[in-house]
Structure formats: structure tokens, C-alpha cells
Amino acid sequence: MKSLLQTYLEQEIWILVREKWYFATIIGVWDDLLWFKHRTYNKDTEEDTLWEMVVKISEVVAIDKVRSVISRKPDVLISRLLETEQGTNDYHQDHEH
Numbered sequence: 001m002k003s004l005l006q007t008y009l010e011q012e013i014w015i016l017v018r019e020k021w022y023f024a025t026i027i028g029v030w031d032d033l034l035w036f037k038h039r040t041y042n043k044d045t046e047e048d049t050l051w052e053m054v055v056k057i058s059e060v061v062a063i064d065k066v067r068s069v070i071s072r073k074p075d076v077l078i079s080r081l082l083e084t085e086q087g088t089n090d091y092h093q094d095h096e097h
Contacts, residue, residue: 035054
């Protein structure tokens with residue numbers, strides 16, 4: 001995982017740390033540590049806050065270099081996929097008759 005993370009230095013990727021996804025820019029990878037920055041949107045102030053985090057590489061569960069995703073929240077993603085699937089089924093039914 002360490003060498004893989006090093007290939008993404010100064011790039012934005014999705015990182016799953018423990019149970020939370022971060023859209024992060026990798027700043028550094030040393031020994032067993034990963035240093036990255038990410039933005040968090042605050043609904044109250046309607047502002048983005050830039051955070052820097054250092055975590056153990058062993059806490060990184062997954063990475064994903066896909067940048068545009070509907071949502072990383074499973075319930076939102078599933079409902080959008082179901083909407084898309086429903087739209088596809090309707091399309092095929094209309095054209096079969």
C-alpha cells in the first residue's frame with residue numbers, strides 16, 4: 001500500500017480510512033504514515049474547511065482514483081443506481097411494443 005500511495009503524491013484521490021471516505025491530496029508517505037489534506041463542507045457556515053491529517057498507512061482500507069462519483073454515501077448511491085436502473089427498464093419497455 002505504501003508504494004501505491006507514493007505514486008499519488010500531490011494528486012487528488014479518494015481514500016477510505018477506517019470507515020470514512022476522504023477526497024484527499026496526498027502530501028507525503030513516510031515509514032508507516034500517510035499525510036494528506038482534504039476539504040470538509042460546513043453546512044452552517046456554507047464554507048469549505050481545509051484539513052490536514054496524518055494516519056497510519058495500515059488504517060487505509062482502500063483508494064479510488066475515480067474523481068467524479070454521484071455520492072460516497074451508500075444509501076444515496078444505491079437510490080441513484082435504482083433510479084437509473086428504473087429509467088433503463090422503462091426505456092426498454094417503451095421500445096419493445
